[in-house]
Amino acid sequence: MRRQRGAALLLVLWALALLSVLLGGLAGWVQLQSRQALWLRQHTQTVLAAEAGIALVMADRRWIADGRDIALTFDDAQLHVSLRSERGKLYLINAEADDLMRLALACGATQAQADQLIKAFEARRKHGLPPFRVLEEVRQLPGMTQTLYSQLLPQITLWSDLDRPDPAFASPLMRKALNLPRQNAEGADPGVVLVVDSHAQRPGGYQARLQLTVLLSPSEDSAQPYRVLRWQE
Template sequence: MIRHQRGVALLLVLWVLALLSLLLGGLAGWVQLEIRQAAWHRQHTQAVLAAEAGVALALQGLADPLQRKQWIADGREIPLVFDDAQLHVSLRSERGKLYLNSAEVGDFARLALACGATQAQAGQLAKDLEVRRNQGLAPFRVIEEVRQLPGMTQALYSALVPEISLWSGLDRPDPAFASTLMRRALNLPHLSAVGADPGEVLVIDSRAQRPGGYHAQLQATVLLSPAQGSAQPYRVLRWQE
C-alpha cells in the first residue's frame, strides 16, 4: 500500500515537473518572440526616420538656390546617405499629372485605358466623372475619393493614383513633367524638365535602406512657399508611408 502511494506521488511529481517544463518552454519562446519583434520594430522605426530625413534633405535642397538645380522634378532618383542608411530620393511635379477637377473626361478615359482599364470601364468612369461635375457636386478633396467612382477597381485605382492630381490646376499635364505613361496616353510631346518651372506643389518620394535589409518608403506631397506669414517654408498636403 505504501509502495503504491509512493508510486502515485512520484507520478504526480513527474507530471508536475513535465507541466512546468512545458510552461517554461512556452514562456521562453514567447520572450524570444517579443525580443525579435522589439528588435524589428526598432530597426523599422530607424528606417522610417531615415526616410523622413530624405524628405527633409530634399526640402533643404529646394530651399537653397544653389542646390535646387540638381533637384529636377521628373522622377529621377538622387542617392543620398544618412547615418548608416542609403537613401534614394526623387521629386515629381504635380504639373505633370492629370488634374481631376477640370481635366477633360476624354483625357481621363485615355489615362484609365493606359492604366489597364477596359474600353467599357474607361468609358463608364469618364461618364461618371462628367455626371459628377454636371450635378454640381463638390470637387474632389482627397485622392481616395476616386476609389468610390462606380466601376473603379483596386488595381486600376493603384495604377491611377501616381498620375492624377488635386493640386496642379492645369487643364492638361505639363509634358515636361509628365510620366512616360502619361505622354503616351495623351499623346504629349517629349520635353525636358531641366530648366522648366515645376510649380509649387511637389511629390517627394524617399526610400531608405539600412544594414540588415531593413527598409522604409514614404511619400510626401508638399506645397512650397505657402501663404504669407506661415511659420514654415512649406506645407504638407499628403503623407503616405
C-alpha cells in the same frame, strides 16, 4: 505505503513536466517579444532615415522635379529620393472627359471601364457634387478596379490647377496618352506642390518607403518649409 509513495512520485513528476512546459512556453514568448521589439526598433530607425532623406532633399530646392533618382546616405542607410511636380499630372477638377478617357485606356482600362468612369465624372459635374477631397475617393468610382486604380493614381492630382498636364513634368505614359510634346524639365517651373518619394535601406535588409505630397512655403526662409498634403508609408 509503497503505493502512496508511487502516487506521490507520479504527482511530482507530472508537476515537473507541467512546469517544464510552462517555462518552455514562457521562454518562447520572451524570445518572440524580443524579436518583435528588435524588428520594431530597426523598422522605426529605417522610417526615420527615409524621413531624413525627404528633409535633405527639401532643404535644397535646386533638384529637378521630374522623378529622377537622387542617391543619398544618412548614417548607415542608403537613400534613394525623387521629386515629381504635380503639374505633370491630370488635374481631376478641370480635366476634359477626352483626356481622362485616353489616360484610363493607357493605364489598362477596357473601353467599358473607361466609359463608366467618364459617365461618373460627368455626373458629378452635372449634378453639382463637390469635387474630390482625397485621391482615394477615385477608388470608389464605377468601373474602377484595384489594378486600374494603382496604375491611374500616380498620374492624377487634386492640386495642379492646370487644364492639361505640363509636358515638362509629365510621365512618358502621360505624354503618349495625351499626345503631349516632349519638353525638358530643367529650368521649368515645378510649381508649389511636389510629390517626394523616399526609399531607405539599412544593413540587415530593413527597408522603408515614404511618399509625401507637399505644399512648398512661399519663402525659403520660412520656419516650416512645406506643409504635408498627403502621407503614404
